[in-house]
Structure formats: structure tokens, C-alpha cells
Amino acid sequence: MLPRLAGRLIGLGALLAAGTAGAVTAPMLVVDVDSGKVIYSQGATDPWYPASITKLMTTYVALDMVRQGRASMDQLLTISEAAAAEPPSKMGFKPGTQLTLDNALKIIMVKSANDVAWAIGENLGGSIDGFAAQMNETAQRLGMRDSRWTNPNGLPDPRQWTSARDMAVLGRALLRDFPENRDLFSISAIQFGRAVMPNHNGLLGRYAGVDGMKTGFICSGGFNVVASANRNGRRILTVVMGQASARERDLKAADLFDYGFGQSGFGWGGQTLNDLPTSSIAAPPDMRPYICDKRRPMPTDADSSAVTAGAAAGGNADNANAQLMAAGAPPSSALAFATMNSAALRNRALPPRAPLQPVLVWTGRDPAESAIAANDDAAPAKPAAPRVKVAKPQKPAPSRSIAATGATVPQPRLLARQKPATPAAAAAFASTGPATAVIAEPKGHKAAVKPAAKPAAKDAKPAAKPAQKAEAKPASKTASKPAVKSARNKDN
Template sequence: MLNHTIGRHLARAVAAVALLAGLAGAAGAVTVPILVADVDSGRVVYAQAPTDPWYPASITKLMTTYVALDLVRQGRASMDTLITISPAAAAEPPSKMGFKPGTQLTLGNALKIIMVKSANDVAFAIGESLGGSVDGFASMMNDAAHRIGMQDSRWYNPNGLPDPRQWTSARDMAVLARALIRDFPDNRDLFSISAIQFGGAVIPNHNGLLGRYPGTDGMKTGFICSGGFNVVATATRNGRRIIAIVMGQPSARERDVKTADLFDYGFAQDNGSGPSLDALPTSSVGAPPDMRAYVCGGKKAPPIDEGPGAVTASGASAAQLLGGAAANSPALALAAFSSPAMRARSLPPRAPLQPVAVWIGRDPAEGQQILAQQAAEAQAAAANVRNARLEAAKARREAALAKRQAAKEAAAQARAAKTTTKSAAGSALPHSASAYTSSDAPAMPEAKPGKGLTKAKPAAHKAATKAAPATKASAKPVAKAHAKKAAKADE
């Protein structure tokens, strides 16, 4: 246990370093887990809530990596073992590589990808491929955790996506970090890759300390709303390597800056005064707090499970801000976390990236062939979509044209029918005005000799008689002439 004097200082500093109160429904403040320990000796340099349960987020992938490397060590797998992306793995939410179901890649490449990109789909596929199922792999994770001395962890998935049953502690993550370094010395570089290159894309590591804090050589970051921004980090200075665990931070920048200050403090202390990791007392807290209200509030969760890290240079360190005393005083160094000046700080710009190539398939040549085939398939699919759209547009245009033509023809037929109807109506006289009689009408009666037309003569004859007055007038003189001749003959 830390000596009594330092313990009193740290107790007074807890209020400054602890996460602020104000969680929805919380009765009081929550103390975030923080731990600094020496890698070689396992001695604790500083600890705050080190065994309290906490949601791990993507630092879970360190446990996944330990199980995978252990299987390789046992000869049950190799770095060339092919990991297959199943439909379930492909459906995992970001952060992810977005590989299609059926895609295969080597275990070595898969581990590099989950350490740098923190790809949930790839971590899920590792669990399925090596454990037979995610549940089977989770059992292997729990067995390995118990075997290496982790006491507070419960594992249910290999990628750290939210599961209320899955939690760990700062102490357990320090135990895991030491085990990875101790048991797999040939794989230490896996945790310090600054970037990976896949095809033409360069993907930087989410760890904002790599290339910014001198001596940083690992390990893994993680974020979910319920757990905040977490990190398991290691750094080496003058041959001494220490671990810093920081959990529950409200942003990636604050997580990185506070971890850097803990490194400053840790390297200034000797490594033999603190308790061992396994001697830390068990927590009385029964379950992890849900940090969602504090970390994410009512906002939508970020689209990836990691923050961008600290990228703005400020040039100020904890020691500069506190007059050089921070590196030697845990109370001052940790109280500085809550000062406005410290919250505004960022680490220097990142050193140039040194990408490590990764690929799908068994080797780079096969990977290039697969990528070329996928690109060709994507182009063909895009061309098919374009052609289908063009054909659909053409069909719509033709249908619209046919519809308009049918409408025009229907209108023309309607006009022609209307014209025919009008013509027929104009050529037929009313029956009362007709000058013709029906073929079955009764014949006109003959006139009797010496008598004129009867009163009953047809209206047509009457009309004809009226219509020819000149004929009647010219007929009278002729009659008179005949009568005179007849009278002369009688004489």
C-alpha cells in the first residue's frame, strides 16, 4: 500500500481527479479508476479506485489478443490461420473494416487491425474462428483471465461493444498488460503500430499518445458512452517501463493529457514503495456506473468507438503549468487535472506515421487479386445499377409518350364523332316541314268533271296551286277564246 503521507495527499486529490457528480439518477460523485504501475516489478505507483468495476469498451481487445497469442503459443493456431468474416461479424457496428461476409484474412493481420483500427467486425470474427462461436471464445477469455491473475473481469464478447454483463477493473487491465509483455515478448511491436495501410488507405492508431508522448509503446484505447474514454498505455524511459490505466474520461483529449501527466509522475517515482497489483483491496462497488449521461448526455453516440486523440499542440506540460512541482507531487499533479488550464491542454503534434501493411487473403499477392476482383465487381454492379436506372427512365418516358399519344387519338376520335353527329342533325328537316309524302300515304282523290278541286284536296296540291298563280291567270284567256269559237260555230 502507498505510504501514509502520500495516501493523505492522494485522498485530498480524489475530489479533483474524480469524475464530477451529475450523472442522471446518481446520488453522489463517481470516482474514475486510475492506476500507475511498474511493468517489471508489478508495484503500484499510484492507484485510485483500482478494483472498482468498469465497462472496458475496446480495451477488451487486449484480452482477445492474449487468448489468440496463447493459442498460437500452444500450437493450436498460427499467425497464418485464416479468419473468416461471417455475416454476423460483418453486421457488427463501427468501428469496423467493413469486410464482406466470406472475406478471409490471416490472424496476424487481424490482430494488427484490431490493435490499430479497433475493428469490431474483425475482433468478432477472431472470436468465432478461434473459439467456434463468440460464446466459446468468451469462455476462453474468462479462463485465461483467471489463469493470469485477473480477479474482477467478466467477458462476454471479444470486441467490447456494450454488454451490461461485461466489465473489468484498472487493476485487472494492468495485470493483463504485464502478462502480454511478459508472455509474448516477440509480439511487443503489435501494440505500438502507429498506422496500418490497407490497399491505398492509411489508418492511424486511435491511441493519441503514440508519436506524441516520448517513449509511448502501447497499448489500446476504448470508448463507449457507458464507460467513457479508456486507455491502457505503456511508456519506457531510461530502461524503465510503466503502465498507466485511465478510465471514464469525457473526451479522448482529456484521456490522453491525463495519461501523459501520470507518466510524468510515475517516472519521477521509484518503483519499490507501492503494493503489488494482487495486494490491492477488493472493491465494495457491486457494478459499474453508467457514464452515458455524463459522457454522451442527450447527444447521439459518436459513429466510431474511438476518439480522434489529442492533435493540437500546446507545448505546456503539467510541470510547466505548476512551476515544476507536478512531477514530484502526486497531489499537485493529479489536482491539476481539474484546472481550466490543464483541461485546455493538448499534446504535441503526432510524429510522422509509419504504416504497416495489412491485407486480406493468405498473402499480399492474393490480397491484391481479391481487391482487384472486388473492385471489378463493384464497377460492374455500379454499371448494372446505372443501366437499370437508364432502362427504367426510358420505360417511363415511353409509357408517358404512349399515354399522351393515346390521349391525342381519343381526343381526335371524340372530335370526329361530334362533327358527324352535328352533320347528321343538320341534314334532317323537321317532319312538319317535309315536302315529301310517305310511300304508303293514301292516293289523292280525282277531281270530278266540271267541278274544281274539292275542299279536301291535299295541302300539297293547294300549296302547288298557290305556288303557280301565273299559270292560272294565263289559262283564263285561252278558255275564253275556245268559248268564242264554239259560239261562232253554233251560229
């Protein structure tokens, strides 16, 4: 039997009080999906708090009801006051909001929204207790002998627990019984309105071949994941529970995948999920003192992005095994997992995440009808009103004549074309010159003004007759009308 010391919790040792004379380690399991053969097992039947991987059970019950004709993917679910009151992670929908079962399942698989999972339970089961009864009945039928369910979202309840083995049984059943719905577990992100929410699963888009399934976190259970990966037509399911952070959970799962894909069928020992012995532990250990230390910020299941933050690129389990083999060490699974706690590999990082491909979700039946609701009800991001570029208020262009106000009209280009009313006015205009006109030029216009000397010299001869004509026209026709035209051009 593989030493239980191998693969212990990073930083915690793995000795956790469990209410018995013994001690437990963080559960881990690697299984071949098609055959059900166990590739690696550690504490696989020990009871554990599931957190949001509960939503895999919720999804199975919902899809099974659709298959039986008791529900449909396009039926509307209503958010109740109780659902809306569930704590985060949540969408924040208002009571009375409706959405299809199809959209609800996408949301709980990606966003892990507790309010939406609660609504699924209430609407499909008639009540939370009624839905929990269906969860327990389905679990027994599937052979999940270590599980007890009380709610559909996985929020803390001391009566609700499962095991790594049972979650592997459930994962296999989902992939086997609903192949047409496998895309539910591999959505990289959802988009609701303008908000794009990435999947909490930090392995998606980072580890080659990973195509699902679900993560979970509560203080009492630590960071859990049920993940599937496919390489060259061979599918492996990995379950990791009780890790101290999302980063450590993701790295541990990646190492388990590396080990699983590196093994041949002859090294599995012939043990199946049904052959795993029953645990001697009576109740799940409480991880809260280790995971949610009051002296540190509260960890979240959404911090998988920290996988690439501040960590140097490093090797993987395959590289570590290669080094061990070069040194003459046997490539046993115990050594493979022991390397995960070595100082040389502690700062490893998974590759950067592949670009997200968001899937649209909405409230109501039709995405067009939910456009307004998406902006009003979405909690992940406060929607803003559409940006409209509003021009700054401008002072109205002067339309009064120079003679009436004594001010310079801020239209030098037009002013230069006017004929002075009298010889005296011409002389005054010539004395100011183009400099005065340039100062009054509004921002954005070029100061194209003809020299003042020419108009003064050219118009020195006219006397009374031009004066009457100039006083009648320039003040209204020349100074007023072009100013309005200029303001319109700027607004456009």
C-alpha cells in the same frame, strides 16, 4: 491514502451514481511493469465497462493458443455474416472474406475493427460463447479477479466488465509472456489497399517513450486506455478509464506518465497489484448521460487528433510541479494531480503526431492475391478505379480538298506550301493572306505560315500544265496524310 478528490473527471466532477450509497471516481492506475509495484492508484478495483480495451484480452487468448499449438499466425479466419453485421468501428469485409490471424490481430490493435475481432472469436473458439469461456478461464489464471467477459470486441454488454487493476495485470502479462509480439501494440497505422488507417491511441508518436497498448470507447464506459511507456530501460503501465473525451483521456494518461517517471521506487509504499483492496461497488456506473449527451455530436474514439486542434502549447505536469515547489508547496502526488484541473493547464496540448509508418495488411494468404479484394471490400474508404488520362475527343482532321468543300484546311503550315491550281486560285489565296490560316490553326500548333504574296507572284506564270498536277496531288497527298500524322502526335 491519497485524496480521492485529486484527479477527478474533468468537467463531470466524478460523482457518479453507482447503485450504492457511495460514489465512485474515474479509475486510474500507474504501475511499474517489472516489479508490479503500484505508483498511483484511484478506484483501481472498481468495476468498469471496458469497451475496446477488451481486444487486449482477445489478443492474449489468441497468442496463447498459438503458443500452445492450437492455432497459427498464418491460419485463415473467415468473416461470417454475424461478424460482418457488427457495428463500427469495422473494416466492412463481406461475408466469406478470409484473412490470416496475424493480419487480424494487427487490424484490431490499430483500427479496433469489431467485425474482425468477432471473427477471431468465432474461428478460434468455435463460437462467441466458446471464445468468451476461454477469455474468462485465461483471466482467472492470470489473476484478473474483477473481470467478466462475454464478447471479444468490447461492444456494450451489461454483463461484461473489468477494472483498471485487471487491465494492468493483463498488460503486464502480454508484455511478459509474448515479447516477440510487442510490436503489435505499437503500430502507428495500417494500410489496406490504398486506405491508411492511423492508430486510435493518441499517445503513440506524441508522448516520448509510449509504445502501446490499446484504447476503447463506449457511451456507458467513457474513454479508456491502457498505455505503456519506456524511458531509460524503465517501463511503466498506465490505465485511465471513464474520461469524457479522447483528448482528456490522452492528456490525463500523459500526466500520469510524467508523475510515474518522476517518482523513485522508495515513494511507492511497497504496494503491488495483488495488494489493492477489493472494491465495495457491486456494478459499473453508467456514464452514458455524461458522455453521450443528445444535444452534442456523438463522440468517437478516433478523435485523438483533436489533441492539437485549437489548443495553445502549454507546460506539462513536470512544469507544474516545478512551479509548486518554487512556491514552497510539497511535491506530493495529490498536488500533482490537482494541477490537471487548473485553468492554466486546461488548454494544454500534446505535441503533433510523428509521421505515420503504416504496416501493410491484406485479405487471403498472399498480399498479391488480395489486391482486388482490398479495393472491393474495404469500408474505410471507397476505392476508386485507377486513374487513366483519357484524351478529349477531337474532330477528325479534314482530308478533302478546297475545291471540293470550299472550306479552309486547318493546316496552314502545310497549306502555305501548296501551289495554287490556277492563276485565279492564286489570286484568291493571296487575297485571304495568312490571317485566314491563323484562325483555322488548331490549338497547340504554331502559326508558321509563309506570306501569301510570294507564292502568288512566283506561281502566276504556270497555266494548264501545273493545274493538272496540282489537282491530282495536293488534295489527297498533302491535305489528308499530314493531318493524320498531326493527330497521332497529339495523342502521344
